[in-house]
Amino acid sequence: MTYYKKTLATLCAIGASSSAFAANDLNHGIAFNGFTGIFHTPTAAVMNKGDVDIGYSNQLEIRDKYTDGHNFTFSAGLFDGLEVSGRITSSSMHDNLYSYENDGQIRDLSFNAKYQIPFIPKDWFTIALGAKDIGGAANNYEAYYAVVSKELWDFRFSAGMGSSDAQIGQLNGAFAGVEYQPFTWLSILAEHDSEAFNLGAKVTIPKEWLYDIATVSINSRFYSNTELADEDTYWGINISMPLSDQAQSSYTEPKAAPTPDNTQTASVAKKDRKPQFEVSTLANSNSMQTVSKPKKVEQSNQVNNQSIHGLKSALSNDGFENLRVGLSDSDLIIVEFENSVFNRNEIDALGLVLGRITENFPEGNNDFIVRLSKLDIPILQVSGQLENYRRFISENITPDLLVKTQFTSQDTKSIKWAGNTTKTSPYFVPRVTFSPSLSSRHATEFGVLDYSLALQADLNIPIWQGAGINVTGQVNVANTSHFEERRIFSNSRQETGIKRAVAYQTFSLPFNIYNQTQVGLFQDYFDYMGITNETAWQSPAGAHKLKAKIGYFEYKDYNTDKRDYSLLSYRYLWAEKDVSFHITGGQFWNEDTGYKLETKFWFGDANLRLMYIDTDVQKVGIGFSIPLSPRKDMSAGNWQVKGAKNWGHSVNTVINQDVNLINRTSAVTPTSSIDLDKTFFNQDRMSSSYIYSHLARLKEAFEIYR
Known part of the structure; x- marks a missing residue:
């Protein structure tokens, strides 16, 4: 030795x-x-x-x-x-480690x-x-x-x-x-x-x-x-x-825009540039340098009309909904749309729309505005200039874009809207999402892995602005023996039936505040009728978010069992590194009070997360979330079927105790397939800072799906 x-x-x-x-x-x-x-x-x-x-x-x-x-x-x-x-x-x-014959096992x-x-x-x-x-x-x-x-x-x-x-x-x-x-x-x-x-x-x-x-x-x-x-x-x-092919490391970052050779050209360009397209402080902080604006090339009204109709036809064929494409008297191109096909990440939809504009306007230097909405609630606006964005597509030079989450429609007056294709409405279109529903136990005295697996179907029907009906049901597929009836984990078995049936209404309020209320049946944790409310504020650049969630529930068969929760949370997004930090505190579903710390590490559209919980017990854990759908789903006609855009699972363990007991009740709240982050905030990535940090994906999405 x-x-x-x-x-x-x-x-x-x-x-x-x-x-x-x-x-x-x-x-x-x-x-x-x-x-x-x-x-x-x-x-x-x-x-x-x-x-x-x-x-x-x-x-x-x-x-x-x-x-x-x-x-x-x-x-x-x-x-x-x-x-x-x-x-x-x-x-x-x-082997059951409580059995005498298995004594000494680990x-x-x-x-x-x-x-x-x-x-x-x-x-x-x-x-x-x-x-x-x-x-x-x-x-x-x-x-x-x-x-x-x-x-x-x-x-x-x-x-x-x-x-x-x-x-x-x-x-x-x-x-x-x-x-x-x-x-x-x-x-x-x-x-x-x-x-x-x-x-x-x-x-x-x-x-x-x-x-x-x-x-x-x-x-x-x-x-x-x-x-x-x-x-x-x-x-x-x-x-x-x-974990994902769409992680930031998979892309070639755009090159910095060249600096103008003389100050005279720069000053002329700055003077000629319209105020609403000046680069924000955030854009400058992301090393996005301005390219001097070439002299605008005038096009005939006939050519512009052909281009605008061709653009709307192309975007309609791409499957976008609530689509409006128009041209102002000053040749401002404006596109308003809703995305129901790129469900893993809204940035893919933005990339395709921006690329389609350059494709249908191969000449000229029009200004453009692209607006993304969800159920007629404005979400994001991207502004820029055609010539500048063409250079991004052809030469991979950083584009000069202004991305905002707060905007008005005042500058869309005197717009001539293209009307050669039928406007596709998102309302009263059944949308079904399939995903696994899994309950599991890991490394217990009864086995390395026990599980109960169900196939879950989530039906969402939007009915008017910001509102819809959501019904979630499932069919049990498989169980290990310990999840069978009257066995040790039977209370956590994935049962066949309706899990949730709720109606929801979402509002966009001033100062970048969003509010959503849900009311209906929640059967994740026995049979409760309940009402929940979620209010969120996000800073203009998206780095900071505050959220309040409250819920009140009554057992549907008798009113002796009443539950409520009230939680406040803060999130900081480090968009350049695809990392977010979360802290949530208050009273949870099982009346345990305390806080939960979570750090999410994003890799494309998948993430890994670390958790620390301190309520009635202390726990640490690790979890993941992955998409179960392709980057582009089927277009919605009279109906739409798709996979889950984010399906997650986690494992945790109790710490700082002499005995490591199974704990599945701490720091939990009833969930819904519809909430602000999943439905409206692009899985908490709907912000200008996120767009600026993922410009390469805008270009790549257009090149793949053009």
């Missing part, structure tokens, strides 16, 4: 002291514990932002030995340098986190700090560590110090590891985990070989000098992929 320690220490010292050679692109693997590493030891590498990894391995650490068992891991790169992971460890899949849910220190040049070395099995009641694998890694030629050398009270001795002291990658698909792995020396290999199948869907890796520890293992050989398999 001393020989192995000296060998590893020598190799790590050579790697850390050398900076004369550029590091190669080395694959990073996921250790059996769920963090990026070798087998038991971490490296200073972290997962790329937006990547997720699902893994399984058969090595079980139970008290003071290694044995055959089950490890399930889920890992994700949340932010530049930040990686989190969850791990389920179990001796068996379905089943555990734990969370890990690792952060790579920034600002260190990559060709020097990388340093990371991490924790294993944080929080929770029974911290069977708790450890804290610091690790430094250096890539040199086809090697990655790592060394670090850890602290752990686990009986098995992992990461309790100095540790080190070496990864040698002679081929892109093969890595030789060696480590000393503070207790023993381990040797093995990893085979990687790159995603280019798997239709660019995912990367698959298989690793095996085939030698160890530990005296604590039942076997020398253990293996694992991991599947890694980006």
Whole structure:
């Protein structure tokens, strides 16, 4: 053992002291514990932002030995340098741990986190700090560590110090590891985990070989000098992929607009430019520089009329509703529309509409206004100039756009509206959304995973401005045995029937305030008749949002059981990084009072979120939300069928208690498929700051769907 320690220490010292050679692109693997590493030891590498990894391995650490068992891991790169992971460890899949014959088995849910220190040049070395099995009641694998890694030629050398009270001795002291990658698909792995020396290999199948869907890796520890293992050989398999292809990192950012060569040209352009199109302070803060406005090219009325009718016809064929396209006496182009086809993200609809304008007006430098509404409630306005936006489409130069969420229709007087196609109304069109409805339990004494699954259908019928009827029903599809009737989790079973039936009314008020009231039947939590109200204010740029939610409910068969909730929340959106921070406090559905902290990390139209809850208990958790529909759904004619634009699930655990009891009642409120964020605020991304931070997606949406 001393020989192995000296060998590893020598190799790590050579790697850390050398900076004369550029590091190669080395694959990073996921250790059996769920963090990026070798087998038991971490490296200073972290997962790329937006990547997720699902893994399984058969090595079980139970008290003071290694044995055959089950490890399930889920890992994700949340932010530049930040990686989190969850791990389920179990001796068996379905054994009841309360049974006498299963005494001595283990089943555990734990969370890990690792952060790579920034600002260190990559060709020097990388340093990371991490924790294993944080929080929770029974911290069977708790450890804290610091690790430094250096890539040199086809090697990655790592060394670090850890602290752990686990009986098995992992990461309790100095540790080190070496990864040698002679081929892109093969890595030789060696480590000393503070207790023993381990040797093995990893085979990687790159995603280019798997239709660019995912990367698959298989690793095996085939030698160890530990005296604590039942076997020398253990293996694992991991599947890694980006959470979304529409993440910011997938796009080429627009180039900055060139600065005019002389101040005279700039001053003339500024004078000629109409006041409503001046760039706001927010636009300037996003490095959007103004291009001098060329002299406007006059077009004949006949050409303009042809263009405006062609534009409306094209947008109608794209499936947009409540469509109006017009031209003012000053050749201002105006488009008003509602989007029911790009349901994952309204920015795709805006990108296609803006691109269609340049397509149908190939010449001239008209000003334009594009207005997006939802059920005749104004949501967003984008203003700009044709020549400037054409350069964005053709040369990828940052466009000069003014995006507002507060605007009036006063400047649309004297508009000649195109009328050659029928205006498609959004009202009295049944819209059905299908999605799973899932109730689950993870790593309990009754099994690794228990679930109750239903197919949910959500029917929404808009009836007038801001109002509609929403009915949600479901059919039970499958259950594990513990969710069957009169079993331990039967109270949380997904039953067949109507879950909710509500009528809603939404208003747009002055000062960027929106209000929505819902009244009807809420059967998510037994049979209640109720009324809810949600009021939200958003700052002009969208960075800040305040929201108040209240609800009152009575049991529909008798009035002895009455419920109410009242919550206040604040959200800060860091649009440039696609991260939002939320805090919600007050009284929740089950009369528990306290607060909930949440951070959402967006990757395109999917997100991962971290949660901390402090009401009657303290909990931490991780969740995700993914779209279950294509970027563009079917157009609505007399009806529309689509998948859910965001379906989510989460896992949490109680912390700071001696016993980790299941808690599903803290910090919950009845939900509806219709609310301000989902229906009107683009999943809380309807703001000028979000548009300015995702300009590349405007262009890409037009290029794909033109």
